[in-house]
Amino acid sequence: MIQFTEKLRLEIDRALLDIDRREADVLKKAKEVTFLLENAFDRLRTFILDYEFKDEGEEILFFKEIKPNLFSNLIYYSKVYDIEINRPTGGGTEVKDYLEKELYRIKDFFDRNKTIYCYYRSGDTEKDRLFFLRGKSDSTIYRESFSFERDPKFSTCCDYKMAKIIANEKVEAFIAGQLESQGGPSDKAVPKAKLTWTIKKVFLIELIYLLYWAGAFNYGKATLKEIAVYFEKVFNIDLGTSLSRTLTDIRARKGSGSFLNLLDRIFIKKINENEE
Template structure:
């Protein structure tokens, strides 16, 4: 199960990265991304319905951690599509609109505070009620959407978990717009071009920032990101959003860094054998 899920998630993230780089029109790009996520979920659903789960623990892990990561991408991009479609062009009106959207996120948080606490602190004592199919208790304040979904591929709380992950990304996106953190593609000055994914570079940048390797640890993350953009001729776009997606991963959160270690050790071993 884990191998199939990880491979499917990796392919989806690579496809999204490619679209982020290649597509010029923001709205058109989001439409295509949504289409790719829907296809990914269809493959996942088909796999689950054919294979099932080995045990309850595997089922809980899937609906609590794995499926919400992909569904959160769908919620996020669908929300951004609506925001971009409806946002006024005039600056003052646009800011008012963004503040209104942020208030919506706050309302969801307030209305689901207990579940937020449960999920964020990784509690498990009622996982068998929240993340196992076919079990529900009306006293848990169920969302209407649960009764409208396919119960062979959903539980009472997997969508709410995805909504929490998505709202983190939406909040970053809105605050990013509010603070005018938009970096335009830089003119090519360096002979080197980054050809791996933007997600991989973002992972590397945040790792270097966490280690404090620049300016004795005093360099801001956005300055580091802009320097990498300029040096390697790449536009990272909303790298805050990308990092939030990395954080949302429950398995293999440092995939690129791990692959770097493996590649370097392999090269050292090969040279030792000569």
């Protein structure tokens, strides 16, 4: 299962990067990406319907992390397309009001789904069996879904909600950027040139953990998830897999294989070269 989903994720990442490079129009990009992701998700569904999970842990991993992270991209680009296709053609004030209403809808979603949102933000695992195993249900969780999410063999009571939470965080960042652009140019504006993280993903995750532990953002009040989402946006990457599971891998290879040690060796080498 891991091999198939990771291969699919890498394929999606490459396709998204290609679309991003050649298509500047947000509306056209969102439409093309949505089509791409719908096809990819159909492939994922076909695979899972024929797959037997090894144990409950693997099933929880899929419905709590793998599927929501993949599916969140489809929800995100579908929403971006919807925002852009309905964007007012009037002046700046009209557009600003429209975007602020979209932000309010996202806040309302988080408020209505506070139980699962707090569970997602906290990184808790206590209710994993209830939320992310098929055949379970929780009447406290409001259910809404795409049509193919009604298949009990391919959904749990909360995996869609998790995907929508992840997607809405990205939509929130997108709208915030659009609102900033409505205010005119600024010295603090994000450069138009997009930087893409192209070395190992685990290195970026290691860096995120180090900065989180060091309290580098918002005087140490930024959560690990907030930092990760921000880095995904800035460096054009989907971190996808669970941060906690990746941390276990990092611990297993601690020492010379860590990103920090690699940077230290590069730094010392370059300093010595400059001195010579």
